[in-house]
Amino acid sequence: MIGSLFVPYGQSLGRTVRELERLAASCPHDFSGHSQETVSATLSRMKKRKLVAVNGPNKKAIWRITANGKRHFKEAENT
Secondary structure, eight states, rough: OOOGGGOTOOOHHHHHHHHHHHHHHOSSSOTTOOOOOHHHHHHHHHHTTSSSSEESSGGGGGEOOOHHHHHHHHHHHOO
């Protein structure tokens, strides 16, 4: 789910969507029970902790994981 917010520079949206669908199929977590408010609050906290950054106006915003975020998630994966 979070990955859908990060489109690599120069990569088409269609390719990104296909990759995310493939990843979602193999993901052991079910996010369908989470409301839009929950996801929004989570992203807001991640932004405050500088794990993600956002650029652009609301409906066309581009979210990217920061170097700090990459370190954080790699460390969390290893524990």
